[in-house]
Amino acid sequence: MNDNKQRLQAATNLDELYPVLDALRMTPGWHKKRPSLWPEPRTRFQPLHWSYDVGRVALDQAGRWIGMELAERRNLLLFNPVGDNDYDSVRTLVVAFQMLKPGEHARAHWHTPNAMRFVLDAEDGCYSIVNGVKVPMRTGDVLLTPAYAWHSHYNEGQGNAYWIDILDVPLVHLLEPMFWEEHPERYQPVTAEPEEHPFYRPHARNRELLAAAAPQDGVRRVLLDTANEIKTFDIGFTAIEAGSRRVQPRTTASRIIAVGQGRGTARIGGLTTQWARGDVLAVPSWTPYEIEAHEDAVLLEATDTPVMKALGYYREQ
Structure with a gap:
């Protein structure tokens, strides 16, 4: 000294x-080498659009060589080109396209991050097991996997199953409380097979909630009640009639939009792009966006608003 x-x-x-x-x-x-304070939010994350049609072909190709004995999950991470990042989709969330072939089993594990699945195409016989609860994976369904829950996926159907994963892994990376463990026996036993469960949000029920929502200029919105299962991001649906649009000003929340139905145009910051069923859009923090439907559309949206509000950081322009 x-x-x-x-x-x-x-x-x-x-x-x-x-x-x-x-x-x-x-x-x-x-x-200092660089400023530590600035007048309003700024981000290096970019507005992005990923095509399901392209992702599905990529998964089919990968399926020729990558099986469940070589990879825990056959998934394609949709990353934002920030520095050397090859994982995060937006600052707090990561999205992936995942595929399971007939007869395959994605072995059980648990981890700190929360996760959800939005099923794009799956036949009867595809399901997940979450903490022993067996829940179907049918086209349009939403499945929840809370933090620390054992989970595994099975396809006992006749065709490939495809879905979108959304997880808060980047948030956990930032805060650093990451834990992960594989199931010692690879297979997770089924302890319950209920018709209804908080882990399972079926397509039909989600559509009922949307239909019951009051329309405003051709747009209906509903926020799913998922706070008991997932505390770090909200999940909601937006229905937009053909010819209508949703305009969202800037907020401090980052969000992911997945298309369940329809076609249209998105304007996200400086990006203008044409979207279709199964596609994924990334809306970084403090980025305005506008979604226009060319035909009746249904969009799933996941946003880190709960984290921003809990910390007192949520603001709208």
Whole structure:
């Protein structure tokens, strides 16, 4: 410590002082390499659009060589080109297309991050087991996998099953409380097979909720009651009549939009793109967006609004 004090005292000007401070792992607040505060939110994450048609072909190709004995999950992570990132879709969420072939079993594991599945195409016989609860995976269904829950996926149908995964893994990476464990026997036993369960939000019920919502300029919105299962992101549906549009000003929340039905145009920040069923859109924080439907459309949206509100950081423009 005395040597450090002597080096500091020996400095005759700021140019001599700065390298000594740097060696001590001290940064002068007036001499930072980059600003630490700015007038409004900014992000390097980009608005992006991923095509389900393209992703499905990619999964089919990968399925020729990657089986469940080589990979825990046959999935394609939809990443945002920020630096060397090849994982995060937006700051707090990651999205993936996943596929399971007939007769395959994605082995059981648990982890800190919360997860949800939005089923795009699946025949009878496809299902998940979450903490022993067997729940169907049918086209249009939403499945929830809370943090620390054992979960595995099975396809006992005749065709490939495809779905979208959304997880808060990037948030867990930022906060660092990551835990993960594989099931010691690979297979998770079924302890219950209920017709209704909080882990399972069937397509028909979601449509009923949407139909009951009051329309506003051709747009209906419903937020699913999932806070007891997943505390870090909201899940909701938006129905947009053909010719109508949803306009959303900037908010501090990051969001993922997955198309369950329809076609249209999205304008997200500086990106204008044509979307279709199964496609995924990324809306980074503080990015305005507008969704226009060319035909009747249904969109699933996942957003980290609960985290922003819990921390007192949620704001709208």
